[in-house]
Amino acid sequence: MVTIRDLHFAYRRRMVFSGLSLDLTPGHIYGLLGRNGTGKSTLLRSIGGFLFPRQGDIDVLGYTPGKRQPDFLQRIFLLPEELFLPPLPVRRWVRVQAAFYPRFSQEQFNKLAAGFSLPLDGRLDEMSYGQQKKVLICFALATNADLLLMDEPTNGLDIVSKSQFRKVMAGAVDANNCIVISTHQVKDLENLIDRVTIIDEGRILFDQTIDAISRTLLFRLSYDPKEAAAAIYSESSFRGNALILPNSTGEENAPDLEMLYKAVMLRGEQLNLLFK
Amino acid sequence: MEFSQSQAIYLQIADFVCEKILLKEWPPEERIPSVRELAVQLEVNPNTVMRTFEFLQQKEIIFNQRGIGFFVGPQAVNHATQYRLETFMDRDLPQVFRSMWLLGMNPEDLNKPFEKYKKQNFNR
Numbered sequence: 001m002v003t004i005r006d007l008h009f010a011y012r013r014r015m016v017f018s019g020l021s022l023d024l025t026p027g028h029i030y031g032l033l034g035r036n037g038t039g040k041s042t043l044l045r046s047i048g049g050f051l052f053p054r055q056g057d058i059d060v061l062g063y064t065p066g067k068r069q070p071d072f073l074q075r076i077f078l079l080p081e082e083l084f085l086p087p088l089p090v091r092r093w094v095r096v097q098a099a100f101y102p103r104f105s106q107e108q109f110n111k112l113a114a115g116f117s118l119p120l121d122g123r124l125d126e127m128s129y130g131q132q133k134k135v136l137i138c139f140a141l142a143t144n145a146d147l148l149l150m151d152e153p154t155n156g157l158d159i160v161s162k163s164q165f166r167k168v169m170a171g172a173v174d175a176n177n178c179i180v181i182s183t184h185q186v187k188d189l190e191n192l193i194d195r196v197t198i199i200d201e202g203r204i205l206f207d208q209t210i211d212a213i214s215r216t217l218l219f220r221l222s223y224d225p226k227e228a229a230a231a232i233y234s235e236s237s238f239r240g241n242a243l244i245l246p247n248s249t250g251e252e253n254a255p256d257l258e259m260l261y262k263a264v265m266l267r268g269e270q271l272n273l274l275f276k
Numbered sequence: 277m278e279f280s281q282s283q284a285i286y287l288q289i290a291d292f293v294c295e296k297i298l299l300k301e302w303p304p305e306e307r308i309p310s311v312r313e314l315a316v317q318l319e320v321n322p323n324t325v326m327r328t329f330e331f332l333q334q335k336e337i338i339f340n341q342r343g344i345g346f347f348v349g350p351q352a353v354n355h356a357t358q359y360r361l362e363t364f365m366d367r368d369l370p371q372v373f374r375s376m377w378l379l380g381m382n383p384e385d386l387n388k389p390f391e392k393y394k395k396q397n398f399n400r
Contacts, residue, residue, distance in 0.1 A: 029321055166319035171312055173322060191285050191320040211327075214284050221282075252284035 001026050001061060001147060001178045002047055008055035009042060016042050017202045019056070026146075027175045031193030032182040033261055038200050040182040041081065044149045047180075048078040061146060074101050077145040081152040083132050087125040090135055101143040109142035116164055130156040137165065141172050148172070148179045154188040166192050186257040196257065198264050206264045208275055213255045216274050218247040232270055233263035246274055283367075285320060286327040291363070292318070293332060294356040297348055304348050308338060311346075335359050 002024035009017040016039040024030060034040050045051045046058060049065030049072065058065050063072035086093065098104040113120055116134045124132060133156050140148055154162050169192055173179055183189055196213065198206040208216075222228065223240040231243040242256070244263050264271055296302040308314075311329060315322040329346055332338045337355045338346050349355065376382075 027323070163319060167316045170315040170319055170322060191318075191324065194321045194323050210321075210324075219282065252287070253282050254285050254288075 003059040004047070004056070005058075006056035007046065007053050007058065009039075009046060009051065009053050011042075015202060017046075017053075017056075020199070020203055022197065022204055022207070024147075024178050024180065026178045027173065028178055028195050029169065029173050029193045030178070030180045030195045030197055031186070031189055031257070032180055032197050032199065033184075033186065033257075034182075034199040034205075035265075036184075039202055040199060041151050043199065044078060044151050044180065044182060047147075048076060048149055049073065050078065074103075074143075075145055076147040076149065077101075077140045077143050078149040079133075079136050079140050079151060079153055081155065083129070083136065085124040085132055085135075087123060089123050090120045090127075093124055094135075094139060097139065098143075101145070103144040105142050105144065108144075109138055112138035112141055112168060115168060116161060128156075130158060130161065133157060134161060137168070141168060144177075146177050148177070150179065150181045152183055152185075153181060154183065154185050162188055186261060190257050196260070198261060198268075200265065200268075205268045206272065210255060211252075212275060213260065214247075214252040215250055216247050217255065217260070217271075218245040218249075218251075219243070219253055219256045219259065220245065232267055232274075233259065235259070235262075286324050286331065289314070289318060289320070289325060289328040290331055291360070293328065294337065294360050297337065297352050297356045298360070302348050304350055304352050306348050307344070308346050308348060 002022070004020060004022040007017045007020040009015075020043070022043075032040050032043070042051060046053060047060055047065060049060075049068045052066040061072065061075055063069055065072065065076075088096070094106075094109060098106070098109075110120075113135070116138065118131065118134050118138065124135065127135070133153070137150075137153060140150070154165055157165060166189070169179065169181075181189060181193065193210065195209045196206065197204060217232075220227075220243055221237070221240045222243055227245065228234050228241045228243060231241070231245050233244040234241050236242075242259060244259060247253070293302075293308070296308075302308050309317070311322050311325045315325045318325070329338060329340075333340060333346075335355055336349050337352045337359065339349050340346055376385075
């Protein structure tokens with residue numbers, strides 16, 4: 001669905017990507033993690049055709065995003081982290097925007113909005129950031145885009161809305177579409193994403209399915225100092241040492257994505273070797 | 277549903293389904309929620325629920341009727357009991373034993389609290 005080869009991108013002189021390659025296939029929810037300023041948003045915008053690569057190729061659904069062909073744009077949706085919305089009544093804005101997306105369903109939008117208890121009578125500019133975000137989440141899903149790119153979608157959402165967000169996302173992914181969510185709030189999405197992609201310093205540092213991670217790595221709490229010594233990554237907690245060990249039995253366990261992220265930052269190469 | 281750390285999520289969902297079956301909330305031969313419905317309810321990736329269903333099919337706890345959905349198997353209660361018994365012995369009991377050993381307890385010490393628990397929770 002998305003093929004990126006040898007992507008180079010820079011903002012003036014500041015290099016962001018110098019040879020990034022990535023493949024995204026349908027039927028998955030990808031979690032895109034990385035430090036602030038490592039290029040998560042830049043990557044999403046490049047895939048969406050908002051930024052143009054200096055070098056390298058991006059192919060999305062057979063299109064080159066940078067050409068911004070209408071046929072391409074109506075099949076993707078990018079939910080930005082920062083929202084710039086016009087001072088329009090919500091219903092009016094939805095009507096105007098919907099014209100660009102032939103597969104948009106008003107009925108679906110209304111249902112999603114009701115799920116978030118979202119009032120539709122107000123004006124966009126009079127809504128809080130969280131409410132605006134919910135309007136866009138509902139709109140994004142109702143476009144029935146093949147590729148949904150979401151930049152920090154849970155930022156600004158209250159606890160109930162985060163739960164509702166997970167529900168609608170769980171219901172939104174199917175065999176034909178693909179969802180990419182960039183986030184710092186791994187805990188919000190831990191059971192939702194089925195592939196983890198970590199970028200750092202302009203390249204892919206780690207890219208594995210949750211299934212592969214849970215077979216290859218063992219996340220456990222242990223009081224055993226010998227085990228702690230054998231760990232790839234460890235942090236002390238009041239319940240003993242939280243460890244990441246090589247998973248020698250292959251017995252699957254639930255990965256702690258926050259720990260995995262820290263481990264990748266510190267020992268990315270060592271971790272990646274285990275997946276070979 | 278509150279997921280615990282350590283056990284794979286698809287297995288935790290398998291436990292959840294077995295529990296529904298053992299409590300007869302989902303009776304034999306009846307249709308169970310679809311992959312999508314369960315994914316939405318539990319806020320997990322539908323691929324994870326699909327794995328749970330494949331796993332439970334292998335254990336003959338549920339079966340698939342093409343185009344209609346998944347159903348509770350005719351022998352589901354037996355198979356689910358068998359499966360949960362295995363996981364209880366392998367996974368849960370060692371932890372209980374560890375606490376008992378630390379506290380200097382014997383299996384007999386559990387008789388009274390167990391009777392009380394059954395009365396309080398299941399009226400038996």
